[in-house]
Amino acid sequence: MVQLIASRREHPGPLRRRISVRAAAKHATDLSGELFSEPAWRRIEAGEKDPQDREIVLMAAAVNDLANDVVISPDDLDQRGRPTAAELFREWIRERTKADPALATLDPDLTPESLQQHLHKMLGEIRALKGVTAAERTQMEKALLSHLQSTLEAYGTQLRILRPR
Numbered sequence: 001m002v003q004l005i006a007s008r009r010e011h012p013g014p015l016r017r018r019i020s021v022r023a024a025a026k027h028a029t030d031l032s033g034e035l036f037s038e039p040a041w042r043r044i045e046a047g048e049k050d051p052q053d054r055e056i057v058l059m060a061a062a063v064n065d066l067a068n069d070v071v072i073s074p075d076d077l078d079q080r081g082r083p084t085a086a087e088l089f090r091e092w093i094r095e096r097t098k099a100d101p102a103l104a105t106l107d108p109d110l111t112p113e114s115l116q117q118h119l120h121k122m123l124g125e126i127r128a129l130k131g132v133t134a135a136e137r138t139q140m141e142k143a144l145l146s147h148l149q150s151t152l153e154a155y156g157t158q159l160r161i162l163r164p165r
Helices: 002-008 021-032 038-044 053-067 076-080 083-099 113-128 133-164
Strands: none
Touching: 002 038, 002 053, 002 133, 021 038, 038 053, 053 076, 053 083, 053 113, 076 083, 083 113, 113 133
16 A cells, blocks of 8 residues: 555656655645654655554545645555545545535535545646636636536436436
8 A cells, every 4th residue: 555655656647746755744744734744754655654544545645636636546545455544535535525615516425536536636726827816716616617517417418318218
C-alpha cells in the first residue's frame, strides 16, 4: 500500500512533476488540521513505521490533490489489503463532497466515489485558475455541474428508450 502512494507521488502521471515529500506532508497537514511531518512521511514510505489507516487516507488524499488527478482511489487501498483505510477514504470523500457548496445538489451516499473524486479534481482546477474572477469561477463551476446533469439526464432517457417493454 505504501509503495503505491510512494510510486504515485514520484510519478503522478505523464508530463507531471514528482510531488516532493515536503509538499505532500504539508498538504496532509493542511487537510487534517494536525501536523503530518515530513520525517513521519519518510519513515512510512521507508517501511520504518506501520501507518495507521488515517495516515494512509491523508497521504492518498494529499497525493491526489497535489497531482490534480485521481491517482489513488479507495478501491486501490481495498485491493492492497487495507479495507478499513479504504472505507475511511470513502467517508472522507463523501464528507468533502457534503462540505463543498458547489456540490450541494449531489447525494454523496449515492454518487460513486470515483465520480466525486473527479468532480473535486475538476473544481480544484477551476478554483486554481489565475486571472479569473470569483464570478467567472462560480459560472464555470455551475457550467461543469450543468453539463454533468445534462449527461445524466440524457443517459436516463436512453435507458428509458432502450428498456424492453
